[in-house]
Amino acid sequence: MNEVPDFVKPSIEYAELWPLLLIFGAACAGVLVEAFLPRKLRYPVQALMSIAAVVVAFVGVILIALDLPEIEDGAGRGILAAEGAIAVDGPTVFLWGLILALAFAGILLFAERQLEGGVSAFAGQAAAIPGTEAERQASTRGLDHTEVFPLMLFAVGGMMLFPASNDLLTLFVALEVLSLPLYLLCGLARRRRLLSQEAALKYFLLGAFSSGFFLYGLALVYGYAGTMDFGGINDAIANSTGNHALLLTGIGLLSVGLLFKVGAAPFQAWTPDVYQGAPTAVTAFMAAATKVAAFGALLRLFYVAFGNERWNWSPLLWALAILSMVVGVILAVAQTDVKRMLAYSSVAHTGFLLTGVLGLRATGDITPGQITSTQAVLFYLVTYGFLTIGSFAVVSLVRDASGEVTNLKRWAGLGKESPVVAGIFALFLLGLAGIPLTSGFTGKWAVFSAAMSAGAWPVVVAAALSSVVAAFFYIRVIVLMYFTEPAPGEAPAVTMPSVLTATAIAMGVGVTVLLGVLPGPVLEMAANAGEFIR
Amino acid sequence: MNTEPYIILSAILFTIGCVGVLTRRNAIVVFMCVELMLNASNLALVTFAKQHGNLDGQIAAFFVMVVAAAEVVVGLAIIMTIFRTRRSASVDDASLLKY
Numbered sequence A: 001m002n003e004v005p006d007f008v009k010p011s012i013e014y015a016e017l018w019p020l021l022l023i024f025g026a027a028c029a030g031v032l033v034e035a036f037l038p039r040k041l042r043y044p045v046q047a048l049m050s051i052a053a054v055v056v057a058f059v060g061v062i063l064i065a066l067d068l069p070e071i072e073d074g075a076g077r078g079i080l081a082a083e084g085a086i087a088v089d090g091p092t093v094f095l096w097g098l099i100l101a102l103a104f105a106g107i108l109l110f111a112e113r114q115l116e117g118g119v120s121a122f123a124g125q126a127a128a129i130p131g132t133e134a135e136r137q138a139s140t141r142g143l144d145h146t147e148v149f150p151l152m153l154f155a156v157g158g159m160m161l162f163p164a165s166n167d168l169l170t171l172f173v174a175l176e177v178l179s180l181p182l183y184l185l186c187g188l189a190r191r192r193r194l195l196s197q198e199a200a201l202k203y204f205l206l207g208a209f210s211s212g213f214f215l216y217g218l219a220l221v222y223g224y225a226g227t228m229d230f231g232g233i234n235d236a237i238a239n240s241t242g243n244h245a246l247l248l249t250g251i252g253l254l255s256v257g258l259l260f261k262v263g264a265a266p267f268q269a270w271t272p273d274v275y276q277g278a279p280t281a282v283t284a285f286m287a288a289a290t291k292v293a294a295f296g297a298l299l300r301l302f303y304v305a306f307g308n309e310r311w312n313w314s315p316l317l318w319a320l321a322i323l324s325m326v327v328g329v330i331l332a333v334a335q336t337d338v339k340r341m342l343a344y345s346s347v348a349h350t351g352f353l354l355t356g357v358l359g360l361r362a363t364g365d366i367t368p369g370q371i372t373s374t375q376a377v378l379f380y381l382v383t384y385g386f387l388t389i390g391s392f393a394v395v396s397l398v399r400d401a402s403g404e405v406t407n408l409k410r411w412a413g414l415g416k417e418s419p420v421v422a423g424i425f426a427l428f429l430l431g432l433a434g435i436p437l438t439s440g441f442t443g444k445w446a447v448f449s450a451a452m453s454a455g456a457w458p459v460v461v462a463a464a465l466s467s468v469v470a471a472f473f474y475i476r477v478i479v480l481m482y483f484t485e486p487a488p489g490e491a492p493a494v495t496m497p498s499v500l501t502a503t504a505i506a507m508g509v510g511v512t513v514l515l516g517v518l519p520g521p522v523l524e525m526a527a528n529a530g531e532f533i534r
Numbered sequence B: 001m002n003t004e005p006y007i008i009l010s011a012i013l014f015t016i017g018c019v020g021v022l023t024r025r026n027a028i029v030v031f032m033c034v035e036l037m038l039n040a041s042n043l044a045l046v047t048f049a050k051q052h053g054n055l056d057g058q059i060a061a062f063f064v065m066v067v068a069a070a071e072v073v074v075g076l077a078i079i080m081t082i083f084r085t086r087r088s089a090s091v092d093d094a095s096l097l098k099y
Helices: A014-036 A038-067 A088-112 A133-138 A148-164 A168-186 A192-227 A232-239 A242-261 A268-278 A282-306 A307-333 A336-356 A374-393 A418-432 A439-453 A457-483 A499-517 A520-528 B004-023 B025-051 B056-086
Strands: A078-081 A086-089 A398-400
Touching: A014 A078, A014 A086, A014 A148, A038 A088, A038 A148, A038 A282, A038 A499, A078 A088, A086 A148, A088 A148, A088 A282, A088 A499, A088 A520, A133 A499, A133 B004, A148 A168, A148 A374, A168 A192, A168 A242, A168 A268, A168 A282, A192 A232, A192 A242, A192 A336, A192 A520, A192 B004, A192 B025, A192 B056, A232 A282, A232 A307, A242 A282, A242 A307, A268 A282, A268 A336, A282 A307, A282 A336, A307 A336, A307 A457, A336 A374, A336 A439, A336 A457, A374 A398, A374 A418, A374 A439, A374 A499, A418 A439, A418 A457, A418 A499, A439 A457, A457 B004, A520 B004, B025 B056
Parallel strands: none
Antiparallel strands: A078 A086
C-alpha cells in the first residue's frame, strides 16, 4: 500500500482570476434574486446587476492586463493560475476584454423592452404550451423570464474560461458551462415559439453529440500523453512517447468538438437553424461571443498542446477553411431569410478565421512588417464580433404586427422608410463584405497576410474568391433596401428601440468605422498580447 | 494488467452510441446514445489512468459524470417542452427550420 501523501492546499491566484470569479458569482447571485425578490423588482435588479458585473470585470481585466508579468524567455506575458489549469496571458486578457465588451452589448439587447411594448423578447412563461390559455394569461399579465440574465452570465463565465483553459479537463468543463445556458436561451423566444423550441432541440442534440466526440478525443489524447496539461502534451509529442495513432485520432475527435462550436463546415448544419429560431438578442450575443471564445480555445489547443504536431493538423485546417468559405458563401447566396443569410455568412467568416489560424505563430518566425496568426485572428475576432452583434441588433428592429420581419422580400424599400436604420445595416453589410474603410477590410487583410507569410497561398486565393462571391449577396441586400419598391401593403416598418438597443448598435457602428479608419491601436494591442504561454 | 480489452470495449460502446444518435428517431433515445458516448469516454479515461499510473483520468471521469448530469437536466427540459407542444418526441417531426 502506498503512503497517502499529505493534502496540499492548491494555490488559486485570486488577483488574476477575480474577473472570472466575479462573473460566476454574479450569475449565482442572479439565481438567488429569482428566488427571493418580488416579481416587479427582478427585472431592474437583474439587468443592473449583470451590467455592473460585466463593467467591473472589464475594468478588472484592463488592470490585470497592465501588469501581467513577463515570463522568463520573454516570448510572452502571463501566469499559469490555479495549479496550471488556467493560463492568464496576453491573448487570454485580450479575449476576456472582447468577450466582456460583447456581453455588455448582449445584456443591453436582452434588457430591451420597448420593441415588444413593455416586455422583453423572451417567453413570458416558457412552461406554458404555445397557443393555450396559460400562455395568453402569461402574456396579458406581462410576465417575463428574467432568468435569462443569470443564464447569460453563466455562459459569459464559460466563454471566459474556455480560451483560458490550459488543460483538457478545464477545456471540457468550460465548453459545457458555455453551451448549456445557450441551449436553454435559444428556446425562450416570446414569438414563433415552435421555431425557437425546435432550434433549442437541434442545438442541444447536435451540441451534445459533438461534445461526445470532444470527450472521446480528450480521453485518447490523455491516453497518448498520460497528462491533461497542454504543456505536458506538448512535451510528450516532442519526445514522441506513446502510440502516435492514438494522438492523431484524439486530435481529430477534439477538433470535431471545437469546429462544431465555431460553426466550420462540415459541422455547420446547426448554424442557420439555430440562428434563425433563437430570439434575435440571443443570436446576436451567441454568434459573436461563442465564436470569440471557441477560436481562442482552438488557437491555444493547437498552438500550445499540438504545436509540435503542426504538419499533421494544418492540412486538415487548410481543407476545412476552404470548405467553410465555399459552403458559407454559396449557401448564403440562396437564402431568403436575413437571419439565415447572416448565419451562412458567419460560416464563411469561420473559414476566413481558420485561414488566419494557418499563419505563423511565433514572433521569432516572422520578419518585421508581417503579423503572427494570433495577432491576426484576435484582430479579426474584434471586427467580426461587433459587426455580428450590430447587424443582428438591427434585424430585431424591423418588425410588423406579428413580430420581427426576417424575410428578405419584406426588407425592400427600407431605405425610404427609415434611412438611418437602413444606412447602419448597409454599413454592417459592407463591413462583413470587407469593403475598405470598414473594420472588415482590415480584418481580412490581417488574416490573409498572416496566412500568406506561412505559405498557405491556395487558401488565401480561395478566400479572396469567396470574398468576391460574398460581396455579391451582401450588396444584393443593400440594393434591395435602397433601389427596390416594396410590394403594395408590404412596406417594412421600423420600431424605434429604447436607448439600450441603440447603444448596442452604436457600439457596433463605432467599432466598425474606427477599426476601418484607424486600425493601428487595436492591431498594436493584439500584437502586444504576445504569445500563448505554456 | 493488460488494458487493451477495456479500450476496445470503450471504442465499441462509443461506436454503438454514435450509430444510435445517427439512426434513432426518438429524441430521448438519441440523448441516451449521447450518454453512452460519454460513458465510453469515461471507461477510456479510467483505463488510461490505470495504464499511466496517475489519477488525472479518474478525476476527469468524475467531472464527466457531473457534466453529464447537468446535461440531462437541460436536455430533458428542452425535450419535454417540445414534447408538450407537439405531442411527439421524434426528431424528424421538428422540421420547421430548413434550407
